[in-house]
Every structure is written in structure tokens, then in C-alpha cells.
Amino acid sequence: MIAERTTTTSSGVVLWSQSWGRPGDPVVLLVMGANANALGWPDEFVEALVARGLRVIRYDHRDTGRSTHFDITAYGVADLAADAVAVLDGHGVEAAHVVGLSMGGTLGQVLALDHPGRVRSLVLMLTAALDVDFGAALSGARDGEPGGLPVPSSEVVAVLAHRADPVSDVEAALDRRVAEWRVLAGGELPFDAARFRAWERAAIEHAGTARQPSAHGRAVPVPVERGAELARVAVPALVVQGAVDPVNPVPHGAHLAGLIPGARCVTVPGLGHALPAALHPLLVDLVAGHVSAAG
Numbered sequence: 001m002i003a004e005r006t007t008t009t010s011s012g013v014v015l016w017s018q019s020w021g022r023p024g025d026p027v028v029l030l031v032m033g034a035n036a037n038a039l040g041w042p043d044e045f046v047e048a049l050v051a052r053g054l055r056v057i058r059y060d061h062r063d064t065g066r067s068t069h070f071d072i073t074a075y076g077v078a079d080l081a082a083d084a085v086a087v088l089d090g091h092g093v094e095a096a097h098v099v100g101l102s103m104g105g106t107l108g109q110v111l112a113l114d115h116p117g118r119v120r121s122l123v124l125m126l127t128a129a130l131d132v133d134f135g136a137a138l139s140g141a142r143d144g145e146p147g148g149l150p151v152p153s154s155e156v157v158a159v160l161a162h163r164a165d166p167v168s169d170v171e172a173a174l175d176r177r178v179a180e181w182r183v184l185a186g187g188e189l190p191f192d193a194a195r196f197r198a199w200e201r202a203a204i205e206h207a208g209t210a211r212q213p214s215a216h217g218r219a220v221p222v223p224v225e226r227g228a229e230l231a232r233v234a235v236p237a238l239v240v241q242g243a244v245d246p247v248n249p250v251p252h253g254a255h256l257a258g259l260i261p262g263a264r265c266v267t268v269p270g271l272g273h274a275l276p277a278a279l280h281p282l283l284v285d286l287v288a289g290h291v292s293a294a295g
Contacts, residue, residue, distance in 0.1 A: 001020070001023075003018070004018050005017050005018070005091060006066075006090075007086050007089065007090030012068075013062050013067070013083065013086075014068045015060065015062065015067045015068070015083055015086060015087055016060045016065055016067050017038070017059035017087045018038060018057070018059070019055065019056070020046050020049075020050050020055070020057075021055035021056055022055060024055075025053050026097060027056075027057065027088075027091075027093050027095075027096040028049060028054050028056050028057070028096060028097045028291060029084060029087070029099065030046070030058040030059075030101075031084055031099065031101070032061065032064075032101060032102075032104050033102030033103045033104050034216040035063075035064060035214055035215070035216045036061075036064060036213075037060045037065030037066075037067075037203055037206060037213075038059050038060045038206070039065070039202050040203065040275075041058045041275070043202075044280060045280050045284065046058060048280055048281070054288065057087065057096070059084075059087045061083065062079075066207065069215075070215065073215045073216075073218040076219050077103075077106060077110065077220065077221055078220075080107055081114065081115070082114075085118055095117060095118050095119060095120045096118070096119070096120060097119075097123070098111055098120075098121070098123070100122075100125065101127070101275070102125070103127070103216060105124040105127025105256075106127060106128070108124050109122075109124065109129070109130050109233075110226075112233045113226065113229050113230070120294060121235050121236040121237065121290060121291060121294035122233070122235055122238065122260075123237075123238045123286070126240065126241070126271075126273050127239075127248060127252075127256065128149075128255075129227050129255055129256040129259055130224065130226045130229075131224045131225075131227020131259070132224065132255075135221060137151040137152060141157045149251070149255060150249040150250070150252070152246060152248075153247075155183045155246060156246045156247055156273075159179065159180045159183045162176065163176075163214060164212075164214060167210060170201075173204065173210035173212070174197050174204070174210075176212075177196075177212070178193050178196050178197050181196045182196075184247065184272055184273040185274040186242060186246055186270070186271070186272020186273065186274070187244065187272070188243070188270045189270040189276055191276075192277060195276075195277050196274075227259060230256075230260050231259065231261065233260045233261065233263075234261070236262065237257070237260045237264070238263070238264050238265075238266065238290040239256050239260075240265075240266055240268060240271075240286060241254065241265055241266065241267040241271075242267075242268060243268060245271065246273060247273040248273070253266075253267065268282060268283070271283075
């Protein structure tokens with residue numbers, strides 16, 4: 001069963017979302033990374049979770065897909081987390097197992113701190129802890145001045161710098177997006193360019209534009225001091241670290257898990273900063289197993 005919905009927040013932001021699965025099954029809220037719409041979670045990945053007896057909700061962040069777009073980014077990352085709560089409200093869900101990827105993992109941490117009653121468990125994938133200044137990490141990578149934890153690779157910095165370049169048509173936009181994914185995927189597994197191209201084509205068709213969003217990079221970040229608050233997270237947490245993640249490299253995952261009481265970190269061989277089809281079965285096993293153990 002698939003149902004689409006739009007929800008309007010108290011501040012007037014319209015959020016598009018989609019629910020898959022049976023109403024009585026445990027709810028998993030998928031929270032995508034920065035500047036990516038709901039289809040950043042491929043249909044195949046969602047279907048595999050539903051096949052494990054889960055009800056799955058994915059949604060478009062503001063400034064992506066079919067949700068509200070703004071002329072000026074006058075909001076913060078905390079507002080993006082509050083949007084996730086509004087999505088749950090729109091589907092009549094009191095609390096969900098939150099699965100966040102990249103910036104979505106940041107939002108998952110904020111949700112557990114600011115809206116603890118809405119979170120049953122956390123799966124934080126390919127992300128960094130709240131005490132990591134990602135903007136400073138990018139600057140350090142550009143300037144060759146790494147900080148304490150590893151910074152994004154020079155290849156990531158180079159490919160992200162071209163996101164704002166104009167493109168002539170959809171095929172040119174797809175060429176650039178696939179080239180970006182080739183770098184983000186980490187280079188250890190064979191890269192399925194055709195699959196990533198199909199996923200990005202679906203994301204473009206869903207959004208109705210080939211323009212690549214960029215607003216989230218200008219959102220007010222969460223103060224790094226909030227990282228210390230993760231010590232009060234009381235729900236079961238699983239951190240998924242990509243062994244070849246070029247954005248948040250090893251040991252970012254272990255560092256994050258160390259801040260959350262009882263959290264477990266699993267490092268996945270061959271996993272970069274992407275969701276390659278070859279690793280969907282393993283990642284689905286990790287998510288479904290964690291949800292089942294969390295109850």
C-alpha cells in the first residue's frame with residue numbers, strides 16, 4: 001500500500017511525503033541527506049524494508065522535490081528536524097524508528113534530543129556527530145588543514161564545487177550527478193552508473209526540474225556544543241559507517257557511537273557515501289534487525 005500526502009507546518013511550509021506498507025507495521029521514517037529529495041531513498045530500498053514487515057515513510061525536505069521552496073534560506077538545521085515531526089503528525093504517527101543518512105543523520109540526532117517522544121530508535125548512516133563542524137571540515141579539506149577527525153577528500157570537495165554550474169538539459173544534469181555519485185561511492189565496489197542514472201532521473205522527474213538544490217548548505221548549523229547532549233539519548237542507536245566514505249571517513253562513526261549511551265557502530269566494507277544496490281540487502285538487514293531488537 002502506497003499513499004502520498006502533503007502536510008503544512010505551523011509556519012506554512014508544505015511537505016510532500018509518501019507512506020509504504022501496512023498501517024499496523026512498525027514505522028520507519030527515512031530522512032535523506034542535504035539537498036536530496038525523498039527519491040534519494042530508491043524504490044528498491046524502500047520495497048525491501050516493506051518486505052521485512054515495516055511501514056516506511058519518506059519525504060521531501062523543504063527546498064527539495066515537491067515541498068515548499070524558498071527564495072532565501074532563512075532557516076536552520078533544527079527547523080529541518082522539526083519538519084520531520086510535522087511529517088509524522090501528517091501520517092498520524094506518534095513515534096517512529098528514524099533512519100537518517102548524511103545530513104539526515106544530523107537531523108536524527110536533533111530529533112532524539114529535541115523531540116525524544118517521537119523517536120523509538122535511531123539508525124545514523126554515513127554521518128558525523130553534532131560536535132563536528134562540517135563547514136569547518138570542508139574548509140579544512142579545501143585549504144589542506146585537516147582537523148582532529150578526517151575531513152572530506154579532495155575529490156569530494158572538487159566535485160561538490162561544480163554543483164552550481166549551469167547545465168544545458170536533463171541529460172547534462174544527469175551526467176554531472178552520476179559523476180558526483182561515482183566519487184561519493186568511494187571507488188571500492190564496481191560503480192553501477194546506469195542504476196545511479198536511473199535513480200537520479202526519477203528524482204528529477206519527481207521534482208519537475210533538473211536544477212540541483214543547494215539551500216541546505218546555507219541553513220544555520222546546529223551548534224557543536226550540542227554534541228555533549230548526546231549523552232542523554234535514551235533510545236537504541238545504531239551507527240552505520242562506510243568503510244570508504246569520502247565525506248565522513250572512518251572513524252567518524254565510532255566517534256558518534258561513543259557519544260550515545262549503548263550505541264553500536266557497524267562499519268560496512270565497500271560502502272562509501274551512497275546507497276549502491278549491491279549493498280541494499282546488507283543495509284536493509286541492519287535496519288530491520290535494529291528495529292526488531294528495539295521493539
